[in-house]
Amino acid sequence: MNFGDIHAAGAPILMAVGGCVVLLTDLASKRSATRKFGTFLAILFCIASMVCSYTLGGQLRTAFSNGIAVEGLVVTMQILLAAIAAITIVASSEILQSFHLPKGEYRALILLASAGAMVLVQSLDLVNAFVGIEIMSVAFYVLAGYRRAQAASEEAGAKYFLMGAFVSAILLFGIALIYGSVGLAMKANGLELPQGYSFTNIVTISKAIHQVPGFGTSPLFLLGAVMLIGSLMFKAGVAPFHMVAPDVYQGAPAPIAGFLATTSKVAAFTILMRFFTILAGADTGAAINVVVIGLALLSIIVGNTGAANQKSIKRLFGYSSVAHGGYIVLGLLASLGTESQAAAITAVTFYIVAYAITTIGSFAVVAWLGKDGEDADAISAYRGLGKRNLGAAITLGIFLLSLSGIPLTVGFLTKLGVFMALLSAGGTWVAVVALIGSAIGLYAYLRVISEMFFVDSTQQETSSTDGASKLVAVSAATLVIVMGVFPSQALLPSFEASVTAPPVSGDEVK
Amino acid sequence: MLSSYIPVLVMVAGATIVALALIGLSALLGPRRPSASKDSAYECGVTPIGSARERFPVKFYLTAMLFIVFDIETIFLYPWAVNYKASGGLMFFNLVEMLVFVAILLVGYIYVWKRGGLEWG
Numbered sequence: 222m223n224f225g226d227i228h229a230a231g232a233p234i235l236m237a238v239g240g241c242v243v244l245l246t247d248l249a250s251k252r253s254a255t256r257k258f259g260t261f262l263a264i265l266f267c268i269a270s271m272v273c274s275y276t277l278g279g280q281l282r283t284a285f286s287n288g289i290a291v292e293g294l295v296v297t298m299q300i301l302l303a304a305i306a307a308i309t310i311v312a313s314s315e316i317l318q319s320f321h322l323p324k325g326e327y328r329a330l331i332l333l334a335s336a337g338a339m340v341l342v343q344s345l346d347l348v349n350a351f352v353g354i355e356i357m358s359v360a361f362y363v364l365a366g367y368r369r370a371q372a373a374s375e376e377a378g379a380k381y382f383l384m385g386a387f388v389s390a391i392l393l394f395g396i397a398l399i400y401g402s403v404g405l406a407m408k409a410n411g412l413e414l415p416q417g418y419s420f421t422n423i424v425t426i427s428k429a430i431h432q433v434p435g436f437g438t439s440p441l442f443l444l445g446a447v448m449l450i451g452s453l454m455f456k457a458g459v460a461p462f463h464m465v466a467p468d469v470y471q472g473a474p475a476p477i478a479g480f481l482a483t484t485s486k487v488a489a490f491t492i493l494m495r496f497f498t499i500l501a502g503a504d505t506g507a508a509i510n511v512v513v514i515g516l517a518l519l520s521i522i523v524g525n526t527g528a529a530n531q532k533s534i535k536r537l538f539g540y541s542s543v544a545h546g547g548y549i550v551l552g553l554l555a556s557l558g559t560e561s562q563a564a565a566i567t568a569v570t571f572y573i574v575a576y577a578i579t580t581i582g583s584f585a586v587v588a589w590l591g592k593d594g595e596d597a598d599a600i601s602a603y604r605g606l607g608k609r610n611l612g613a614a615i616t617l618g619i620f621l622l623s624l625s626g627i628p629l630t631v632g633f634l635t636k637l638g639v640f641m642a643l644l645s646a647g648g649t650w651v652a653v654v655a656l657i658g659s660a661i662g663l664y665a666y667l668r669v670i671s672e673m674f675f676v677d678s679t680q681q682e683t684s685s686t687d688g689a690s691k692l693v694a695v696s697a698a699t700l701v702i703v704m705g706v707f708p709s710q711a712l713l714p715s716f717e718a719s720v721t722a723p724p725v726s727g728d729e730v731k
Numbered sequence: 732m733l734s735s736y737i738p739v740l741v742m743v744a745g746a747t748i749v750a751l752a753l754i755g756l757s758a759l760l761g762p763r764r765p766s767a768s769k770d771s772a773y774e775c776g777v778t779p780i781g782s783a784r785e786r787f788p789v790k791f792y793l794t795a796m797l798f799i800v801f802d803i804e805t806i807f808l809y810p811w812a813v814n815y816k817a818s819g820g821l822m823f824f825n826l827v828e829m830l831v832f833v834a835i836l837l838v839g840y841i842y843v844w845k846r847g848g849l850e851w852g
Binding site: 245 | 835845846
């Protein structure tokens with residue numbers, strides 16, 4: 222271990238230390254004084270984490286006995302995760318006051334969940350990935366049930382915890398099967414373990430896949446791989462493992478719902494991208510392809526049809542997140558082809574960043590229009606909003622259009638990128654089915670927009686004072702439009718640059 | 732061959748003797764003042780027979796969880812301490828690693844203490 226190792230793992234370390242410091246300062250100081258200072262301190266650690274990630278640059282470096290690897294993609298995702306944490310803390314700074322619940326713990330849990338997500342994102346060893354996923358998930362369970370006096374929040378926390386615990390066991394089982402299959406195959410074929418790598422390391426698995434004939438189609442490995450993929454898909458809320466997602470997003474406070482929806486997706490999909498790069502070009506007998514296509518299409522169909530007739534806007538966003546998980550999985554599917562891989566990784570990265578901005582913004586609107594800490598959850602509460610609060614209606618409208626993928630919003634470009642990558646990988650019929658799913662989704666989003674602008678209501682003006690959520694929502698909406706109108710000029714080149722360094726493959730450790 | 736199992740046998744015998752001695756001593760020396768709650772099957776503040784849907788004190792479980800946390804800390808500390816001298820060049824690294832682990836637990840401990848988790852009343 223040296224300074225370079227600490228630097229490579231610096232981002233999650235800073236977030237974890239930040240979580241502890243925020244927790245302890247909250248205990249040490251008087252309750253009334255902590256509000257501003259605790260927020261300030263938490264954001265300071267998020268910024269420090271972002272700076273630490275940024276200074277790592279784009280080149281590949283491994284650390285801690287090859288347990289973690291950092292390259293351009295990981296740096297991008299770490300900065301995004303720290304930004305999500307900081308924005309969530311800002312967005313909930315006012316709504317937190319009306320909860321009458323501990324505030325230091327809230328900020329500390331957000332920082333700790335992000336630390337876990339970063340460990341997951343940068344892990345090269347599957348055991349590390351498991352540790353990361355547990356750090357992240359345990360903080361998630363508590364955050365989902367944070368408003369413990371409310372039945373819905375309690376239900377969300379309990380359901381999420383029980384399901385998550387089962388899924389963790391399945392993930393661990395999958396890792397164990399992969400470990401066993403890799404060890405057996407390498408021993409039977411007289412292959413050496415790569416110097417300095419363990420059997421659960423992605424690099425070792427890559428070596429087994431590419432150098433042992435028939436390993437990619439061996440039932441033991443495929444079962445392990447499918448269990449691993451399936452449990453990570455649960456964390457990302459992809460159908461058919463989505464059952465808990467709408468319940469959790471409805472029960473959790475709005476800023477937390479936005480945080481859960483984005484952080485879990487960023488973390489799970491990034492580690493899946495890394496896992497898929499070693500499957501790319503390998504002979505897995507189409508089994509992985511079939512599973513991934515099934516997950517993507519099911520997710521798109523279930524998410525979009527489920528969103529159609531919701532009465533609660535948070536459930537609508539929950540189903541929307543399931544559908545968007547499906548589109549991201551389509552991008553991952555394209556990354557399984559060796560030729561479309563680079564384009565697919567760029568498309569998925571861009572999709573995840575844009576989705577995070579849109580989702581956090583949408584949940585911020587729900588908190589902004591709420592009263593006394595209660596979110597504006599019922600869609601009927603949005604009836605005639607265009608007349609009462611034009612700014613909020615336009616902001617929410619922008620997010621809904623972006624989620625449905627209308628041009629001039631970033632949602633259109635991200636979908637376009639994924640479909641282009643998919644077409645170049647040869648998945649034409651998959652793209653067609655996904656497009657039909659999008660058309661169904663359009664109904665769900667336009668229904669809310671028509672409620673806001675074309676239906677009159679006798680409801681009174683809601684006196685909203687949540688300036689923090691308003692700030693977050695409006696800035697996110699601005700970003701959605703800016704990124705949608707000037708994509709290539711504004712942000713796209715930086716994403717392409719950040720993923721030019723390829724994730725680790727088995728080639729360099731022959 | 733079988734002689735290598737003698738230490739195990741000694742261990743089993745020792746454990747049996749200590750366990751029997753402790754039970755015997757407490758039966759001999761301890762005062763006996765039985766009460767209804769002491770005689771119940773499972774003494775943790777919950778009535779063992781009756782409806783499961785009732786309010787129950789969480790204090791017992793809080794203490795039990797804290798016990799497990801520090802128990803696990805000890806379980807990690809033992810093998811670490813036994814192997815510490817063998818770590819050679821990594822000795823300082825291993826020391827720092829364990830200090831980090833203990834520090835994280837310490838943060839949790841301070842938190843529980845300050846928030847009143849250790850107060851029974």
